[in-house]
Amino acid sequence: MKKTDTSQFYSGEKLIIDKDGLVKLPLQNHLEQEMLCIKRGDTYKLIPLVNDIKRVYIEVTTECNFSCITCIRHSWPDALCHMSEKTFDAIFESLKALPDLSSVHFGGFGEPMMHPNIYEMIKKVKSLGVQVEMITNGSYLTNENIEKLISVHLDILYTSLDSPDEESYNDIRVGADFKSVTEHIENLQAMKAKRKIDYPKLGIEFVAMKKNFQSLPALISMAHQLKAFKIIVSNVLPYHISMADEILYDLDDSKVLFGKASLKTTLFAEVSHMKLRTERSCKFIEDKTISINHLGEVSPCYALMHAYKCYIYGREKQIYPCHIGNVTEASLTSLWMNPGYVNFRECVKDSNFPSCTDCKSVEGCTYTESNEMDCWGNSPSCGDCLWARRIIACP
Numbered sequence: 001m002k003k004t005d006t007s008q009f010y011s012g013e014k015l016i017i018d019k020d021g022l023v024k025l026p027l028q029n030h031l032e033q034e035m036l037c038i039k040r041g042d043t044y045k046l047i048p049l050v051n052d053i054k055r056v057y058i059e060v061t062t063e064c065n066f067s068c069i070t071c072i073r074h075s076w077p078d079a080l081c082h083m084s085e086k087t088f089d090a091i092f093e094s095l096k097a098l099p100d101l102s103s104v105h106f107g108g109f110g111e112p113m114m115h116p117n118i119y120e121m122i123k124k125v126k127s128l129g130v131q132v133e134m135i136t137n138g139s140y141l142t143n144e145n146i147e148k149l150i151s152v153h154l155d156i157l158y159t160s161l162d163s164p165d166e167e168s169y170n171d172i173r174v175g176a177d178f179k180s181v182t183e184h185i186e187n188l189q190a191m192k193a194k195r196k197i198d199y200p201k202l203g204i205e206f207v208a209m210k211k212n213f214q215s216l217p218a219l220i221s222m223a224h225q226l227k228a229f230k231i232i233v234s235n236v237l238p239y240h241i242s243m244a245d246e247i248l249y250d251l252d253d254s255k256v257l258f259g260k261a262s263l264k265t266t267l268f269a270e271v272s273h274m275k276l277r278t279e280r281s282c283k284f285i286e287d288k289t290i291s292i293n294h295l296g297e298v299s300p301c302y303a304l305m306h307a308y309k310c311y312i313y314g315r316e317k318q319i320y321p322c323h324i325g326n327v328t329e330a331s332l333t334s335l336w337m338n339p340g341y342v343n344f345r346e347c348v349k350d351s352n353f354p355s356c357t358d359c360k361s362v363e364g365c366t367y368t369e370s371n372e373m374d375c376w377g378n379s380p381s382c383g384d385c386l387w388a389r390r391i392i393a394c395p
Contacts, residue, residue, distance in 0.1 A: 036342050040352070047346055049337040052100045055289040056332070058091060059083070059108020059305065060115045062294050066137055067174040070162075070207050072109050075239035076308040082115050087296040087328055092124055094332035100288070103131040105395060107158075108293065109306065113140035123152040131155045135205065135395060139176065141184035146191050149200055158203040158232070158395050159185055163212045164222040172212065189227055203230040203395060208272070209246035220268050231269040234393040237386060238311040248274055249313070249391055272393045276358055280388040285348045290332060297323040298335050300344065302394060303387055304371075304380060312357065312384050318370040322380045348382055356383035 034049040061082045064073070073080075095101060104125045106112045113136050115121070125132050134149075135158040149157065159181075163169040166178040189202065204223045206216065216233065223231050238244045251274040284291070284301035292298050293305040304322040311317070325335045335341065347353060354376050356368050367375050367383075374381035386392040 034337075036339050038343055038346060040350075045346070047342055049339075049342060051098065051333045051336060052288055053098045053290055053332060053336050054100050055103045055105065055287055056091075056095065056098075056101065057105045057107060057289060057291040057302065058121075059110060059291070059293045060088070060106055060112050060118060060121065061110035062108070063114050064111040064137070065114065065139060066111070066176050068162075068176075069172055069174060069243060070209070070236050070239070072239050072306070072308050075310065076306050078306055080110075081294065083294045083296070085117065087294075088117070088121055090296060090328045091292060091332075094327055095125065095128060095130075097331060097333050101128070101130055103133065106132070106134040107395065108291075108302070110294065111137055111140070113145065119148045119152050122149075122154055126153055133158065133395060134200075135160065137173070137176065138181035138184050141181075141188055143187060143191070146184075146188050150191070150195070150197065154200040156203055156395075157188070157200040158205050158230075160205050160207070161219060161223070162207050163215050164218040165215055168212055168215065172207075185226055201230075202226060202228045203232065204228045205232045205234065205395065206269075207234050207236050208248055208274075209236040209243070210248060211246060213248055216269070224268065232393055232395060233269050233271040235272050235274070235386070235391045237392050239308060241311065241316070244311040244314050247313070249276060249386075251275055270393070273390045276389060276391070278355075278358075280351050280355070280385075281390065282348050282382070282385070282388045283390075283393075284387070285345050290336060292327055296327045297321070298325055298327055298332065299323060300341070300348075301387065303385060312368075312386070315362075315368060317368065317384060318372075320370060320372055320380065347378065348388075352376075353378045353381060354383045356381070357386070357389065359383075 036047040036049055038045045038047060062078055063080045063082065067073070095104065106118070106122065112118050112134055122132055122134070132154055133156040134154060138159045161169070162172045169178040170176060185202065192198065206219055208216065220231055235248060236243060236246055238246065282301070290298060291301055291305055297305070299305045299322055303319065307321050308319050309316060310319060324338055324341050354374050356362060356374065359365070362368055367373065367381070371380045371384070373379040374383045382388060
């Protein structure tokens with residue numbers, strides 16, 4: 001399996017700025033601030049190497065008890081397994097060394113509540129004094145497990161609800177039972193109310209596609225009845241050709257989409273863009289996040305954790321993972337300040353990569369067949385990323 005070597009996208013030197021503001025090469029032990037010198041055309045840019053990770057995404061498992069039609073498992077070669085104790089211990093040790101860390105999210109492309117040690121993991125991370133979140137499909141929210149989540153003081157629990165209608169929900173989330181999941185969520189809220197606590201706060205995530213989009217206002221009403229504090233609406237990213245025609249990305253979202261219910265939808269839900277726009281902004285980079293998969297491989301974002309195929313406006317695209325390193329072999333601090341990774345983040349922040357999605361030459365362009373490299377020489381390429389377009393979203 002191919003994966004990106006960060007040395008491919010690094011060209012620069014480590015420099016030091018002394019207390020007088022002079023730039024020096026790293027020749028003396030007392031020098032104060034490491035800088036990365038990046039060449040951009042005829043100019044140079046100095047980037048401080050700072051241990052300022054704020055948010056960490058942890059994928060504790062790739063196993064799931066559902067087989068949703070929207071799932072990446074229809075498209076990847078990865079084995080289904082849980083994160084090992086050794087890997088999590090290495091992550092925890094790294095988390096302790098992050099001075100700016102404010103939140104940790106347990107999620108990824110598996111059902112975290114299937115991991116036998118998930119409650120102990122949450123408890124350990126909570127001991128660091130940071131906000132801890134988790135996303136679940138809701139099937140494991142039995143009263144006993146809700147008690148455990150309360151006892152470890154989980155701050156936020158996101159639950160995936162792709163329809164307020166039983167038939168539609170069960171059709172999208174194959175293997176799921178709408179009544180059971182919604183009863184579990186109701187029990188969670190009732191148990192919190194009985195104890196007069198507000199944690200874990202309930203968030204709802206809705207994946208929009210043609211077959212369920214018109215039910216969004218009803219879903220928002222349902223979420224309010226459940227007293228959810230946040231509703232995230234993401235578009236579907238097709239991982240199988242059968243889902244390619246379900247995309248909604250060409251809707252004119254400047255118009256009223258739901259009649260009288262449009263205002264409520266706008267006010268109470270974080271709705272992704274429903275039409276391709278010019279601006280690009282990577283939430284993962286802007287929020288100073290890092291993602292770790294179930295094997296301990298560290299990536300810039302969710303989209304680059306695994307190998308899989310997806311469909312961008314009907315075009316089949318092979319995604320190769322970008323692994324900066326493994327947390328069992330190097331700390332998150334050292335990986336975060338890896339010069340190649342620093343350069344990559346700066347390139348993405350500056351949108352220093354082509355816009356493949358709306359390029360006039362996209363038809364027939366072999367560069368868009370994978371994310372391995374683009375026509376500007378970037379590897380990996382973010383030119384087709386729908387997260388950067390705010391079309392795809394996650395907590």
